[in-house]
Amino acid sequence: MKSIRVVFARSYSKASIISRNKKPNPLLSNSTLTSDRKSSHHPTTPARTRFAPSPTGFLHLGSLRTALYNYLLAKNTGGQFLLRIEDTDRTRLVETAEENIYSTLKWCGLMIDEGPNEGGPYGPYRQSERREIYKKYADLLLERGLAYKCYCSKERLLELRESAKKLKPPTNVTYDRKCLTSQHERDEHEYVIRFKSPEKYDQFEDVLHGTLNLQPQYNQQDRRYDDFVIVKADGMPTYHFANVVDDHLMKITHVVRGEEWLPSTPKHIALYKAFGWRAPKFIHIPLLTSLQDKKLSKRSGDLNIYSLKEKGVLPEALVNFVALFGWAPVRENPGESVSEVMDLQEIVSQFSIDHLTKGNAKVSDSKLNYLNKEHFLRKLNRPEEFNKLVESYYPVFTEFTHGKYNKEYFTKVVKIVGPHIGSMSEIEQNHMYIFQEVAYSKDKIPSEHTIEIISQVVNDEALEFNSLFKRIMKDSEITRKEIFTSLRFAITGGSSGLSVHEYLELVGEQEFRNRLQQALDFLN
Template sequence: MLKPGQSGGSWIRFYSTKKFSLKGKLKTSPKNKSIQPTTPARTRFAPSPTGHLHLGSLRTALYNYLLAKSTGGQFLLRLEDTDQKRLVADAEQNIYDSLKWCGLKIDEGPNEGGPYAPYRQSERMNIYKKYVDQLVESGKAYYCNCSKERLLDLRESATKLKPPTTVTYDRKCFHDNHHSDHNAEQIVRFKSPDTYSSFTDLMHGEKNLQPQYNLQDRRYDDFVIMKSDGLPTYHFANVIDDHLMGITHVIRGEEWLSSTPKHIALYEAFGWKPPSYVHIPLLTSLEDKKLSKRQGDIGILSMKEKGILPEAVTNFCALFGWSPTRIVPGVSSSEVMTLHDLIDKFSLDTLTKGNAKVKDDKLLFFNKHHLRNRINEPDSLDELVDSYFPRFNEFTNGKYNKEYLKKLLISLSQSLSTIHDIENIHSYIFKDVEHSKIDESQIPSQAKEVLTILKDLDHSDFNSCIDEITKALPDTKKKDIFHSIRFALSGGISGVTIPLLIELIGEVEYKKRLQNALNIL
């Protein structure tokens, strides 16, 4: 399938009658007029199964899902799989698995079925052929048999014109051959209007995007709607499917904005009403570069493998271009939200303009909060224990049971960013502390005296132990006393209170670690 701005193998650049910039001044809706639909919205997520689902695509799916659910509508999945050469074997299943893991329930789709099936474009060829023929018969599309060489020459000559034109085809086949016989290997071109209609983007206002022409050597934006292999281009199949499936709102990336005039023109050619469009900003890195796989566009299920919770992912993703309404003016609402919260609060009115910068530490912030919420809820805690226990059992060599893991999670709930922190940061609970490898500069100078006194005290009343040490060493600060004890018991790593840590490691291990630390000192 052709990509944004591509037509018959050539790239099309669009210009506005005004300077084209979403950051510039646009004709927008009256101030304070709501753009949130008051009737149920039918939205769709239409990925190409050419790779695993990543953050940018999930955000598009999430916004469409939230709009549908917040208005009592339906969310559709449609697979745009006509680019057969680029399909990846497990990509379709990955899309399903990723959406399911994130809690995005599909109302209609390839597996779910629905009144407008099939929901795979590769299974809708007869439908596209019907509408291509309709356009050809009405004179709004035509067959083209120009060779690749001729099209390349046209493209090169267009760049040499003064001024250069951003559209390249000379409409030769329309003028010479549109009444002649055609064969299966000919492409079909849409006969574009002389002037594209302006359109309204709900978020950005009215847009009037026109190709740049050279009037002395007129070329046309007659983009391909059916390729020589009989498969439709993205532009054509997208319009046909959205209309037939009753899509009311299309939320998609800003990169599709320049293609929207083509889509509007196709709707007008059929006499159909287009859906409402919302073009959302790009996801960018902190360096303001478009997010790619190399620059942090993370595979969704890879997050699961790293211990990230689905509610943290949807929370993280939702705030890339949207924010909840402030209940009290001037006072920020909590950014920590479940999927249910997002549905309840989502509105197109609070979408934000400008590129959204992805910060990984924000994902960990949300994960920490959602993990704590799970730990604090008994049923969720049991599910967490059941899912994590096999892995926990493996790296602790089967030494502990599920009840111990549950106790451990409760004890560490305030300090875990992901559940994998248990093994990556707090492994000292299960493994011997290597006191000899700890930097001496990190050990308080009074550690030996503190631990010597501590080993002879009854640790069952820890506060009393601290009082005794304070009396014996009046010049030693309390923070140095605690630091000394942590050096012995955890190698200096914090995250759980010392009395809880003693309880988790047990009395035998507690005494053993004190003695080992003293031996090193």
């Protein structure tokens, strides 16, 4: 529970956290999970899950992980995956953010069953279009005396917050319920609606963390209340209110979201109870951190998904990478080898919430690079996927080669260069010598004598490398390694990766002879 305690440190006392679960064994890694758990929390009936992003920016790794886990749970159980746009904060909306959400999910293969564009029986699926629905349920709480109108000014609320900090002990809830008992204002004045919170929040069950009992810290001499706002002055709902109403009306069975929402869950449970509704199952997944165990943010590693796409990361690799942030395929038997390289359908078939882990998930670039190369190699060996790969990247190839080469040649390049790279973007980054004159460098100069001898032999006979090497080594004291180094310098300028045979197959015999001469000219 260590990571949870850190999350709650500003809002809840350590003593308020209770869990029936044992601490996870730090020696047990994700990849050593086995299937011998005594009880299962994984649903046996179709789950309805939702991804509910706010369109205030582009999707990042953390939000993609939330979407993916909701998708996996729904699809593994034969259920539905919903997209709901939480756009009630009108001041922070980014014009192209919703388009980015759709584009990213589609690129990653996460198909939406119900949403703003897809429709569905429980729409509309944009919160800004559900204002009258929220009003109906807010009025219901007002009628029952479970909510009340608050007319306090921003200045007064700020004074209450500041005074709460100075109390001993300080309290992290600040409102004094003045507007619950006072009738000093009239309804035509601007107001917000507050929920009348219970004296004590109910403990609740989290599938991953067990039983949790999270209570605010009060100062009993100057009692304040956790009467949070459910409807803002502009008539729009807050997140706490809208997500509860929507999840109930949309028949959501499981809510998978980040651990940072755990402190808010008692509020949500209280709202469900006030309406007499059954709450969904909650699954709060761990934070994403760097290898130095620092929380990822937009400024430190939580990358915009499309920036990864532009770097040549394959969607299959990215989905595989993100799926392993707190989950791993199960081993049926201890010691059994299990591959972590999986496409989306393979992950869906193996996914279970029983195999989620509590510890923070560390984001490693090297792991992403490894998975990207593995998925790239898979595509090279699957004709249909290989052809799609060529089709998708050919326009980029045409652009950086200025239309000099046709698709047939590009296909040949991918077949030969492909096994040596981890992404299509590496063709442009590391192998431009294939398409343009070699940029020789003095830093990589091999033996001029060796190149001269190679050039003489090449000009005397047809290119057959085995006999070529034998003759050179017989007639001189040059080693096989020196020959290869010199040839690589002549053909590529010194770039490593491909074999000399592969270089020759790509550039052709005449171009090979030309480059030998160009290398000699450079050396002279």
